[in-house]
């Protein structure tokens with residue numbers, strides 16, 4: 572289940588300013604990444620410093636504590652709602668653009684008829 576949470580207790584980095592610096596197996600600073608995969612949406616973890624490159628190691632450590640199932644469901648629901656709203660926004664924008672174009676064309680037609 573989840574990540575290797577047993578490793579979390581072995582974090583030995585020195586913390587300065589409340590931030591613990593972690594180094595992945597590549598020897599690169601491990602960035603704090605937010606997971607957006609369905610199971611752990613919004614949960615942050617430390618991954619490989621070369622996360623976005625092809626040659627990355629398997630370094631993985633959860634930063635946030637395990638999210639309770641109820642909250643996972645809640646977050647998933649909110650994300651879905653957010654997506655739905657984004658889609659609606661896109662549709663509205665499209666509608667506005669189309670209406671604007673129609674208005675432009677009709678004004679043009681009127682002008683041509685008048686001229």
Ligand SMILES: [Zn+2]
Pocket residue numbers: 595596597598599618619620621627628629630
């Ligand atoms: Zn690495």
